[in-house]
Amino acid sequence: MQVSGIAGNAPADLRVAVDIKHPNRGDLILRLVAPDGTAYLLEDIPNADTGDDVFASYEVNGSAEKANGSWRLRVSDTVAGNAGTIDGWSLSLASVPAAVPGTRFENTDDVPTVDNGIAESTVSITGVAGAVPAGLRVGVTLRHPQRGDLVLHLVAPDGTVYLLEDVPDGDAGDHVRTTYWVDASAETANGSWALQARDTVSGNSGGVIDAWSIQFGAE
Structure with a gap:
């Protein structure tokens, strides 16, 4: 996800919303990857969790990162045999106002x-x-x-x-x-x-x- 037009760093209360479908969500580890490649753990879902979706919001201290650039959601599936879909995700830079209007x-x-x-x-x-x-x-x-x-x-x-x-x-x-x-x-x-x-x-x-x-x- 490309972020632009934001002055300075990301906030300490950077929020990440995730919508994922997967037949066994306990297989998954979720991370947010900053533009410089730093990976922030969102959740390592317990292996015994057999739910079929991840519909959640996470808070990350992103204050060490520049806000602008390409952010990524990384989903690691640690067990073979089950395929899923990332239906959507978003970033919320709640504490950072837009620097330049578009x-x-x-x-x-x-x-x-x-x-x-x-x-x-x-x-x-x-x-x-x-x-x-x-x-x-x-x-x-x-x-x-x-x-x-x-x-x-x-x-x-x-x-x-x-x-x-x-x-x-x-x-x-x-x-x-x-x-x-x-x-x-x-x-x-x-x-x-x-x-x-x-x-x-x-x-x-x-x-x-x-x-x-x-x-x-x-x-």
Whole structure:
């Protein structure tokens, strides 16, 4: 995943969201590889774990690394006989503002979240030639009384869903103000994109998607 337009180093609270399908996830070891080749362990899944997916968010201290460059998710399968798929992954540089604006589209209309349901806010993109760059930047500003209830996705015009973040269940914060990086290079840029906020727990209403944006690289 190519990151650009960020001043300085990655944050100490660099977040990595992962969506993987595998018939025996206990075979897997997950690492984040920085542009300089340094590998950060995300998870060595216990061998006895026979679940069939990895749908998780990890936090890495990336403060020793330059933010810009090519970041990679490395999945090591340690046992023969089972093949899986990386469905999607993203980086969240929550503490690092974008240094230079690029081609940007946004929706600033308030959209209420749905208690134990799904809320969507759309952005219509026109006039952008070709495919999306590998380092698509998605900015989200959202309020919710218990953000640990939320799973955030970006939905492409063709319906492909990209995981932005599965906020940890124990996170009792009341807002999300974050920039995510997504490799959506398989997608055509033009069309209707959606931010999907899924509330997975009943009992907390009053959340609002305040605004969100899509940015195509840096100018």
